[in-house]
Amino acid sequence: xxxxxxxxxxxxVQGLLTKIxxxxxxxxxxxxxMEICGSHTCAIGRxxxxxxxxxxxxxxxxxxCPVCVTSARDVDIALYLASQENVIFATFGDMLRVPGSxxxxxxxxxxxxxxxxxxxxxxxxxxxxxxxxxxxxxxxxIGFETTTPTVAVTVEICRKRGIKNFSVFSVHKxxxxxIHALITDxxxxxxxxxxxxxxxxxxxxxxxxxxxxxxxxAVITGFEPVDILEGIWMILTQIGNKKFEVAIQYSRGVKxxxxxxxxxxxxxxxxxxxxxxRGIGLITESGLVFRKAYAAYDTLAKFTVPDIKSLELKxxxxxxxxxxxxxxxxxxxxxxxxxxxxxxxxxxxxxxxSCSTYYKYY
Amino acid sequence: xxxxFPGKIISIDKDNYAIIDISGTKRExxxxxxxxxxxxxxxxxxxxxFAIHKIDVELAREKLAMLKELIENEIY
Ligand code: SF4
Numbered sequence: 485x486x487x488x489x490x491x492x493x494x495x496x497v498q499g500l501l502t503k504i505x506x507x508x509x510x511x512x513x514x515x516x517x518m519e520i521c522g523s524h525t526c527a528i529g530r531x532x533x534x535x536x537x538x539x540x541x542x543x544x545x546x547x548x549c550p551v552c553v554t555s556a557r558d559v560d561i562a563l564y565l566a567s568q569e570n571v572i573f574a575t576f577g578d579m580l581r582v583p584g585s586x587x588x589x590x591x592x593x594x595x596x597x598x599x600x601x602x603x604x605x606x607x608x609x610x611x612x613x614x615x616x617x618x619x620x621x622x623x624x625x626i627g628f629e630t631t632t633p634t635v636a637v638t639v640e641i642c643r644k645r646g647i648k649n650f651s652v653f654s655v656h657k658x659x660x661x662x663i664h665a666l667i668t669d670x671x672x673x674x675x676x677x678x679x680x681x682x683x684x685x686x687x688x689x690x691x692x693x694x695x696x697x698x699x700x701x702a703v704i705t706g707f708e709p710v711d712i713l714e715g716i717w718m719i720l721t722q723i724g725n726k727k728f729e730v731a732i733q734y735s736r737g738v739k740x741x742x743x744x745x746x747x748x749x750x751x752x753x754x755x756x757x758x759x760x761x762r763g764i765g766l767i768t769e770s771g772l773v774f775r776k777a778y779a780a781y782d783t784l785a786k787f788t789v790p791d792i793k794s795l796e797l798k799x800x801x802x803x804x805x806x807x808x809x810x811x812x813x814x815x816x817x818x819x820x821x822x823x824x825x826x827x828x829x830x831x832x833x834x835x836x837x838s839c840s841t842y843y844k845y846y
Numbered sequence: 847x848x849x850x851f852p853g854k855i856i857s858i859d860k861d862n863y864a865i866i867d868i869s870g871t872k873r874e875x876x877x878x879x880x881x882x883x884x885x886x887x888x889x890x891x892x893x894x895x896f897a898i899h900k901i902d903v904e905l906a907r908e909k910l911a912m913l914k915e916l917i918e919n920e921i922y
Binding site for chain 2: 486487488490491495496499500502503521522523526548549550551576578604605606607608626627628630631633634637641680681682683685686707710714735736737738739743744745746749834836
């Protein structure tokens, strides 16, 4: 077993498609299924899952790309911080090209001389901090429950080692409040959710209890074709039987209780706060900010950020796309003005954004 | 962004970092947030430079076998 190829087995894929056709035949209405996670959006595009499915199954993408849901204001603050003297601004790669209100991006600022560096893991900042003691290393802390523990543990390591020239600009968000917002959105009518695999590795299955409570199916699903098709089949089974629960398809990656150690790490370093999601607006207690005890690692406690007038991007439909109300091809700018080479909105910049996935695969 | 890869632990050093093999590619990952004891030979799921979960190999095998059986026998 390598835990990859086995889940791409064509015989299993065909078998599951037969099951799906049978199950959906027993349900006498079209079924809308939302995948919340950007990695699912990507996998569904890459493996051509939509084309395999019967017409009466409609897959829509949700707000599960952390880059895409970062508010215009937070992007502007990042651009401000990256332009400060004696700062090394570290970020995961996808953030690099997201445009701010003034048309700048981290990439453009880097070309103009700002020290912006791409890291692929938070703990790379520890080396940066030790190698450049005269500089402040700022990490753009972005991501959901999957990524946040890696940042929290990096902060803990720095604290233990007495490293003082490192801080995090935390725009971390948590997933369950966003799902709650989607369920209660009158503009949306979702029959089932493919719940994110690796967020669930951390938060476990109980965190999604509001989904079955709203008579919606919920299946925590992995990222290979067999996973996704089995997840869809399990959703259809719940709908067909009208018995809703949070089921785990991705049992090789998720325990019902989640990763308690990682959740404790998040909990000890961060606390929740009501924050803005791009295109969606304020979501109650959905962001993570530093607790007082960790203020020494909180960029916003170390730097004074001026009041920036942030503007939403004109004509960009990311808001409706992130809520699953529109698909990218329904945006007037899609493909004509907005392309991966010239992205207007974050959904086109991020490799896991709905618009760039659509551009690549549909 | 929440992408993760399954890999096999090849070695573990004193700082609790492991070298893992992801389908032939070697990567270094920190083991500080896996919530179960791991050793060389174990499979873990990794994300952004950290192992985040130990794969229960038996469970995965059983589940896959069950799925195959379900499909072959058309139980549903
Ligand atoms: S196609 Fe471009 S402009 Fe339209 S919603 Fe997507 S990112 Fe925004």
